[in-house]
Amino acid sequence: MNDPGERIEFPHYPVLYNxxxxxxxPKRGGHYVDGTVGAGGHAWGILQASSPDGLLLGLDLDPQAVDLARRRLETFGTRAVIVQASYTSLEEQISSMGWRSVDGIVLxxxxxxxxxxxSDRGFSFDKDARLDMRFDPSNxxxxxxxxxxxxxxxxxxxxFRNGEETLSYPISRAIILARPVTTTRQLAEIVSxxxxxRRRGRSKDSRKPSLHPATRTFQALRIAVNNELENLETTLPSATHVLKPGGRIAIISFHSLEDRIVKQYFRRESSDCICPPRQPVCTCGHIASMLEITRHPLVPGQEELKQNPRSRSAKLRVAQKVG
Incomplete structure (x- = not known):
């Protein structure tokens, strides 16, 4: 089978695929979960690498993604099960498959x-649309x-919390004065x-030229609508629980807020002591449940950046279950 990124009918190229x-x-007979299956690119690779009998459960809140993944992975037959659900229901979904644990998880x-x-989702300021931003239409x-x-x-x-926007108060004040705010173009113009x-007269180096002024605002709203940070924090312990000893979890993040959550969790769970650094004697009783595989995150190489410039912010962290 060809690399999934080459299949014309499925234009999404999975980030950090290799x-x-x-x-x-992935190994023969292994059980795997793609908690954000999307267009099925990573899932395709996992199923191919675990042939002929590896199984994969794919989860996604977006019904369009679920439909696309099912069509993309239909060649694998019953080895791939795709469900419209949040990765926060990981344990429940694994149980419904009759599995007790899994060999690998990707998010x-x-x-x-x-x-x-x-054009109708409102995720980007490049297209004028209603300000929706929901992964799950039932939200x-x-x-x-x-x-x-x-x-x-x-x-x-x-x-400020979800976008690390230092101009959060002036922007929120301008939004309130412009209400009702209903379209992506309107919001982008207000923020810009x-x-x-605020930045007039400052050095040209005061911000990244490539960063649109509304980028952080759009990120913050999307995170809030979909409860993304809280969902990630809730899911990490559940994912650790369902992994087999030796099983691995691989997580790709695209901004510092997500990456910080993943990094801090992996570091904490890779340590036998989480007491304050200045405390002379350990009293926490914590036992390491993970081994941090990537002390520093993996990032896309130059070739991938050429093929997919949107991958430039991606960071991959990997940890392995111990015990």
Whole structure:
């Protein structure tokens, strides 16, 4: 079979594809979970590497992604089961498969090209659309609900906490004055005006030229709508619990907030003591449950960056269950 990135009908190229397959080292008869199956690129590689009888459970909240993954992976027959569900239900979904544990888990926390380019999803300021930003269409909260219903204080906290936006208060104030805010273009213009006003006259090096002024605001809203950081924090212990000894979890993040959560969890669970550094005697009783495989994250190489410039922010961290 050809590399999944070459299949024209499935244009999404999986980020750090080779690194994921190398990290998980899928084996015959293994049980694997792709908790963010998307278009099925990583899942395809895992199934191919675990032939002829490795099994994979793919999860995704996005029904369009689920449909695409099912079509992409149909050649593997019953070896691939794709379910519309959040990776937060990992343990429940594994149990429903009749599995007690798994050999590997992958989470790709980034937006897919399909989601970014969808004209009706509102994820990108490159396309004018209603401010939706939901992965799961049944989610009652849209980005425009947050923008038009939150107080100035609440909105500023969302922008700062989820987007690390230092101009969170001026931006939230401008949004409130412009209400109702309903489209991506409208929001991008509001944020851009605030940012340029505040940065006028400063050195050209005061911000990255490649970073659109609204990038952090859009990130913050998407994270808030989909509860992304809390979901990740909740899922990491569950994922550790369902891994077999020697099993691995590989996580791709695309911004510092996610990467920090993953890094801190892997570091903590790789240590036999999590007492404060200045405490002379260990009293925590903590026992390491993981071995950190990647002390420093893996990032895309030059060849991948040429093929897929959107992969430039990707960081892969891998840990292995011990015991």
């Amino acid at each position: 690194e994921i397959i190398h990290a998980l080292t 790709d926390l980034g937006l897919s090209t399909m989601q970014l380019e969808a 009652p909260i849209r980005a425009e609900d947050i923008l038009n219903e939150y107080s100035e204080q609440e909105l500023a906290e969302v922008l 005006r605030v940012v340029w006003e």
